Amino acid sequence: IAMGATIALTAYYFHTISWAGFISNALILPIFPIFMGIAVLIILLACGDMNIDALNHIADMLVTYANSVARFISQLPFSVTKEVYFSEYDVLFYFICITFLTLFIKRRKWLYMNLCIANCAFAVVLHTLTLNSFPTSGCVAFNAYDCTPIVFYQDGNAYYWTPDDGSKFKPEDFRRQHTGFFAAHGIDTFTEANDSSKIQNVALRSPYARIFSHTILMAGNNRWKKITGEKKVNIDFCVITKRFNGTVEDLARLYNINHMVISGNVYEPNTPSIIDQCRRFGIKCLNLREKSLIID
Structure with missing residues (x-):
């Protein structure tokens, strides 16, 4: 009963x-009274x-039994459904359904069962519409301490590009921390992208x-200074990370930048200076500590 009441919160x-x-x-559970x-x-x-x-000895046997059962069942293929997207509305409708179902069991009135079924049907339709409203492709710059991964996805496949301090990026931990993002966009695979990757609508050259x-x-090291040519290069998003060694003026001298993005791993006392420089050069500035960068 307790699990049935909290399953929606766990999913959310x-x-x-x-x-x-x-x-x-x-x-x-049947052995717990004995154990207690x-x-x-x-x-x-x-x-x-x-x-x-x-x-x-009996207490040890009971604990061993409980651990063995939990370990065995957790290894079954159907034991856990991961990356489930559950919104706050889904949680609300779930508890409304539980309420109607409880009233039906107690009072035996089919009105409550009909209301429960109608509520479930409406919840399923709303959940489906919500999932369909999420874009199937896009690009997001995530805030991270060690590096700033650029994650882009399309058709259920996601890729991460970490040209700056990418060796410290742990995709398994990242996916676990952002499970809601992967669930909402229906992402199945998560692989690394580099300069040799061949991905539709994507070209990488760090x-x-x-x-x-x-x-x-990605202005995280001195490679951005090696540009040659008399004409400035147009950049939609310039991401400054903790390894950035220069000024906004240096970047503006080489590039026409529409948006400057400050990673969360940039030394925080330097952030106000970067924002002020962006204002002076008329460059829109976004701080990943305050807001994520979502590129349609």
């Missing part, structure tokens, strides 16, 4: 649903400097990238 906050929990609880009774008895005996090895008709410059 952690974007996972543990189906195996119902099975494991059915197998483990033995545990209380062991504590009381310990207060009197008494110890019965048989009780300790520190530059052409992603979905937008030109991005």
